[in-house]
Amino acid sequence: MSMLSVEHLNVWFGKGHNRVDAVTDASFDVAPGESFGLVGESGSGKSTILRAITGLVPTWSGRITVDGQDVAKKRHRSFYKTVQMVFQDPYASLHPRHSVDAVLGETLHLHGFRDIDARVVRLLDDVGLGQKFRFRFPHQLSGGQRQRVAIARALAAEPRILLLDEPTSALDVSVQAEILNLLTDLRAEHGLTYVMVSHDLAVVGHVCARLAVMKDSRIVEIMDVDSLRAKRANHPYSQELLRNSVGA
Amino acid sequence: MTLLDVENLWVQFPTRQGVFDAVRGVSFTLGKERLGIVGESGSGKSMTGRAILRLIRPPGIVRADRIALEGVDLLGMTEKEMRAVRGQRISMVMQDPKFSLNPVMTIGDQLIEAYRLANKSDRKGAKQAALDALASVSIRDGERVMRAYPHEMSGGMGQRIMIAMMLIPGPQILIADEPTSALDVSVQRQVLAIMDDLVTSRGMGLIFISHDLNLVADFCDRVLIMYAGRVVEVCRADRLHEATHPYTRGLLNSLPRLDEPRERLSVLKRDPAWSEAPGVSGRI
Amino acid sequence: MTEQTLRQWLLTETPTSRRHARFSALYKGWLSFRGNSMAVIGLVILVALLLVALFAPLISPHDPFVQDLANRLAPLGTDSHVLGTDSLGRDILSRLIHGSRITLYIVALVALIAPVAGLLVGTISGYAGGWIDTILMRITDIFLAFPRLVLALAFVAALGAGIENAVLAISLTAWPPYARIARAETLTIRGSDYISAIRLQGAGPMRIITKHIWPLCVSSLIVRVTLDMAGIILAAAGLGFLGLGAQPPSPEWGAMISDGRRFILDHWWVATMPGLAIFIVSLAFNLLGDGLRDVLDPKDSGL
Structure with a gap:
């Protein structure tokens, strides 16, 4: 049985003449504990799929199931205890006036936990930040530290699926390595299922076992990482993408 | 022939905690070549580019022994003369x-x-x-x-x-600060190819500022690697993968690679000695 | 703890508790505020005004209401009347001192009502969007379409003259610009990732508006309010001048000017002294507002 399944997903913005189809007829399955990648160029609709799954974009049709349960248009609170998301830009995803403690504390409170203090401590340790960062504000943190806080926030609910929207593209390469390692460790420790969006094939290849290639709102090909490494792609667009990025 | 000669460039910003040195004694020359400056955010690479054009706003301070464009010192110029340099040359x-x-x-x-x-x-x-x-x-x-x-x-x-x-305006030097990092890979290649063609055919000097090691290795002739405001290593771009400084090596190793799958990526261990060691000169 | 270590404790980048973090943020804000000397002057004037209002009975040389017709319209520097006396022989300095209470009362009330109303309307309108937004914004537009003093006059005429009604009237005319500002800010904040992130934790609209959007709107509103304070004081004085605000014999500054108007050619100080007081306090609020703008902008607080 799959942990997350998306069938014939369509997502659009606007109405009538202004309607733009951001995702057209996308279908894929992610097994429990698997790590699945979505790659494509900007505007191909890969991030929009994540936003539709989480309910941040309300205009979608098709079927989304999480752990065998159909996801309704209006998300129930329990949905967010299963599915969480990490955003692309850590400089934009933390409230500028809330300290790390406030961000994590509020999240834990919303999920109905009682032992908030102990959990904040544990979350900070989990993401490798430690206690000295607890009362800092976002402007006192580096990009990598902010992204760790964002990951801690996503983990606070103890979710089973983590949606990662280009989690390292705003970071330096050395920091990217640290965050990717952290994600690897967390997946092993907590048995998480990942869906990762990225434009960087090497990053997706490092994290994911299977990936979908998107172009112009459609999934053109789903392949496994071995084919990616061997540069065996069927669709001409995937081949072009591989050529362009492996050139280095 | 040397188009631009930068010697001992410093950029400083006074802050509440004391003076912050964004660039600390960078020296290099630029001929009719493609010179890459790589480094992570905060390494001072963009500040170097801006300082050459004297685009650092007060309270920031630019100091250098010399910044000479074809032998003429830019630091001694009035703001009006500088405007004629920016954009035109x-x-x-x-x-x-x-x-x-x-x-x-x-x-x-x-x-x-x-x-x-x-x-x-x-x-x-x-x-x-x-x-x-x-x-x-x-x-x-x-x-x-x-x-x-x-x-x-x-x-x-x-x-x-x-x-x-x-x-x-037919400038002699083009400074490109991360010109392609907002672009998709396929478009990135096209833009770089165009830039390359123009620079070579017109005999210009190019300073290419980027965080992307692979891109710089592919595209430039010579590379300066910056760390904490200093140039820590200078090498030929096509030999970048044989670089010796532990910082450069660390950066290269921390990149995930499709051809060499690894369970964990190696993490850069920053050595305080790197920022203390005297900078390397990129002058020829 | 010595002074040096206290300073270090306050300037730390690694606060060890919630209180420590708050003190540290306050201290850094104070440091950047202190850098703006004009704003400090504004603050000093306002603190002085506050003290004067607080200790008015102790420091005023005379009773502001006691008339002394034998001594009416005494010029500046007359024995025991430093700023002279008005048409009924009351000491102008004492009246100014007691009038500061009324001014502060007006300022405080308007500052409590107008921005809060504007913040509520603006953030709800901006966050909800759709028809709620349309309705609230059209109401705002209606209020904005009238000249401020004329609308205030109409309200006071309907409610009856008096200081509370003047305050109410000024507040009713002052909130629409705040609603506009709050709505504009909300629209940009609404789409940001940190709002998306908290929505993914299951937070409802009330929590998002009060805990996440308000803290970001408040700073620009505070700045705007301090800058508007001068206008509010002037509007209150204007209403007083027209006889629709504070009623005689209350020593409200605008009413005092109105009173002195009849003698302005022969006894200029009667109208000029309260005018100067209004001018100084308005200026102080403007200077303070300018300084606060630099301190409260969250984008700059990284420095």
Whole structure:
């Protein structure tokens, strides 16, 4: 049985003449504990799929199931205890006036936990930040530290699926390595299922076992990482993408 | 021949906690070549580019033993003389074309204005020159693009237009600060190819500032690696993968690679000694 | 703890508790505020005004209401009347001192009502969007369409003259610009990732508006309010001048000017002294507002 399944997903913005189809007829399955990648160029609709799954974009049709349960248009609170998301830009995803403690504390409170203090401590340790960062504000943190806080926030609910929207593209390469390692460790420790969006094939290849290639709102090909490494792609667009990025 | 000679460049910002040195004694020369400056955010690479054009705003301070453009010291120039250098002799392309183009003027008007600032010409001649400039960055339907506004252009198109505009006055040096990092990979290659072609055919000097080691290795002739405001290593771009400084090695190793799958990526261990050690000179 | 270590404790980048973090943020804000000497001057004037209002009975040389017709319209520097006396022989300095209470009362009330109303309307309108937004914004537009003093006059005429009604009237005319500002800020904040992130934790609209959007709108509103304070004081004085605000014999500054108007050619100080007081306090609020703008902008607080 799959942990997350998306069938014939369509997502659009606007109405009538202004309607733009951001995702057209996308279908894929992610097994429990698997790590699945979505790659494509900007505007191909890969991030929009994540936003539709989480309910941040309300205009979608098709079927989304999480752990065998159909996801309704209006998300129930329990949905967010299963599915969480990490955003692309850590400089934009933390409230500028809330300290790390406030961000994590509020999240834990919303999920109905009682032992908030102990959990904040544990979350900070989990993401490798430690206690000295607890009362800092976002402007006192580096990009990598902010992204760790964002990951801690996503983990606070103890979710089973983590949606990662280009989690390292705003970071330096050395920091990217640290965050990717952290994600690897967390997946092993907590048995998480990942869906990762990225434009960087090497990053997706490092994290994911299977990936979908998107172009112009459609999934053109789903392949496994071995084919990616061997540069065996069927669709001409995937081949072009591989050529362009492996050139280095 | 040396186009630009920078010796012992410092950029400092006074803060509440004392003076912050963004660039600490950087020296290099630029000939008719493609010089890459790589480093992570905060390494001072962008500040170096801006300092050359004296674009550091107060309270920031730029100091150097010399910044000479073909033997003439830029530091001694008045602001008025400096304006004649910026754009006319040294041009700069920024990361995001959206912020560099005027949103309420058509692209054609901006190109024509740029041309007429540089050359005495009537509107008609300037228009032809603008069309030629667009053609030189592989934009074929120039007439249509000239009538468009910047927001109607895609990122790649906008960046090509920026490059066309920067090249109109025929500068000797182009400083490109992360010119392609906002672009998709396929478009990135096209823009780089165009830039490469222009720089080589016109015999210009290019300073290419980037965080992307692979890109710089591919695209440049010589690379300066910056760390904490200093140049820690200078090497030939095609030998970048044989670099010896532990920082450069660390950066290279921390990249995930498709051809060498690894369970965990190696993490850069920063050594305080790197920022203390004297910088390397990039002068030839 | 010595002074040096206290300073270090306050300037730390690694606060060890919630209180420590708050003190540290406050201290850094104070440091950047202190850098703006004009704003400090504004603050000093306002603190002085506050003290004067607080200790008015102790420091005023005379009773502000006691008339002394034998000594009416005494010029500046007359024995025991430093700023002279008015048409009924009351000491102008004492009246100014007691009038500061009324001014502060007006300022405080308007500052409590108008921005809060504007913040509520603006953030709800901006966050909800759709028809709620349309309705609230059209109401705002209606209020904005009238000249401020004329609308205030109409309200006071309907409610009856008096200081509370003047305050109410001024507040009713002052909130729409705040609603506009709050709505504009909300629209940009609404789409940001940190709001998306908290929505993904299951937070409802009330929590998002009060805990996440308000803290970001408040700073620009505070700045705007301090800058508007001068206008509010002037509006209150204007209403007083027209006889629709504070009623005689209350020593409200605008009413005092109105009173002195009749003698302005022969006894200029009667109208000029309260005018100067209004001018100084308005200026102080403007200077303070300018300084606060630099301190409260969250984008700059990284420095």
